[in-house]
Amino acid sequence: MTATLELTRPFDAHLHLRDGAALDATVPASARDFAGALVMPNLAPPITTVAEALAYRERVLARVPAGADFTPRFALYLTDRTAPDEVRRVADCEHVLAFKLYPAGATTNSEHGVTDLAGRHAVLAEMERQGVPLCVHGEETAPEVDVFDRERVFLERTLAPLVERFAGLRVVFEHVTTREAAQYVEGARAGVAASLTPQHLLMSRNDLFVGGLRPHHYCLPVLKREEHRRELVRVATGGDPRFFLGSDSAPHARGRKESACGCAGCYSAPAALALYAQAFEAAEALPRLEAFAALHGPAFYGLAPSAARVTLVRERWRVPERLDFTADDAIVPYWAGAELAWRVA
Numbered sequence: 462m463t464a465t466l467e468l469t470r471p472f473d474a475h476l477h478l479r480d481g482a483a484l485d486a487t488v489p490a491s492a493r494d495f496a497g498a499l500v501m502p503n504l505a506p507p508i509t510t511v512a513e514a515l516a517y518r519e520r521v522l523a524r525v526p527a528g529a530d531f532t533p534r535f536a537l538y539l540t541d542r543t544a545p546d547e548v549r550r551v552a553d554c555e556h557v558l559a560f561k562l563y564p565a566g567a568t569t570n571s572e573h574g575v576t577d578l579a580g581r582h583a584v585l586a587e588m589e590r591q592g593v594p595l596c597v598h599g600e601e602t603a604p605e606v607d608v609f610d611r612e613r614v615f616l617e618r619t620l621a622p623l624v625e626r627f628a629g630l631r632v633v634f635e636h637v638t639t640r641e642a643a644q645y646v647e648g649a650r651a652g653v654a655a656s657l658t659p660q661h662l663l664m665s666r667n668d669l670f671v672g673g674l675r676p677h678h679y680c681l682p683v684l685k686r687e688e689h690r691r692e693l694v695r696v697a698t699g700g701d702p703r704f705f706l707g708s709d710s711a712p713h714a715r716g717r718k719e720s721a722c723g724c725a726g727c728y729s730a731p732a733a734l735a736l737y738a739q740a741f742e743a744a745e746a747l748p749r750l751e752a753f754a755a756l757h758g759p760a761f762y763g764l765a766p767s768a769a770r771v772t773l774v775r776e777r778w779r780v781p782e783r784l785d786f787t788a789d790d791a792i793v794p795y796w797a798g799a800e801l802a803w804r805v806a
């Protein structure tokens with residue numbers, strides 16, 4: 462059995478770092494194993510302009526450990542008030558890569574999200590003209606839609622028509638969780654891609670309830686049936702460049718998760734690369750991990766892959782039960798206390 466695996470340093474195409482004191486934990490966690498990331502803008506208040514993103518970038522860079530090779534890039538939060546001028550500023554800024562569409566109310570800090578996508582025609586047309594990608598949290602938020610059907614319904618009602626109407630728009634269907642989304646992206650026109658999280662490759666919705674309610678496995682979009690998980694593994698490990706690593710690592714302090722109304726999000730960053738290796742090895746696809754983790758994402762965003770390498774060694778270890786987070790509370794990482802077969806050297 463292979464004992465080591467050397468890869469190009471990976472790129473996390475969907476990462477939440479939060480802000481303030483949380484950055485002391487989240488930035489080093491990703492900078493250790495990743496060459497770069499696309500950092501999501503759902504702060505409170507959200508990052509909606511290039512100027513705000515550049516100020517946030519300074520706060521992030523201040524936490525990158527000395528000597529670490531980590532380049533954060535940023536997405537702007539698309540709101541009902543985003544103007545076409547802002548799209549042109551994104552196209553001219555090397556540090557800002559994309560806009561993120563949150564349907565209003567879909568997830569953490571998404572109350573500023575778009576309420577009327579049809580009314581955003583001028584902005585979407587400018588993104589199409591400038592080649593600025595739209596990253597999409599693809600969930601229908603109408604309250605009558607069952608939570609397990611939100612992604613499929615969003616695909617039918619909103620995403621597929623959008624991709625057709627703006628035929629040159631570059632679109633990332635973020636953190637896909639269903640067979641329908643995976644197969645849609647597989648068959649979509651050029652310029653449509655998808656990111657995949659470790660938890661959706663490793664767990665099904667049963668894992669939310671095994672032995673009791675598991676708040677640290679709760680994220681949005683929520684875990685789906687096993688048949689969906691298997692389909693996500695198939696597309697992730699199949700070598701198709703439309704599918705790439707986007708961890709959606711989404712930290713919340715322990716008390717916000719272990720709560721009567723717990724927050725959505727899995728803090729996977731501290732073990733992300735080893736978690737993906739676990740999923741790829743289970744599918745006998747380890748030789749395809751590098752392209753998924755380090756090549757396909759940068760290629761979609763027009764970035765060069767990292768020139769640096771990272772080495773995984775076959776060595777069992779346990780993800781820590783808790784990690785330091787803010788002054789008031791610790792954080793429980795995804796996969797806490799459980800074993801992984803690969804460790805980053």
Ligand SMILES: [Zn+2]
Pocket residue numbers: 475477501709711
């Ligand atoms: Zn996210």
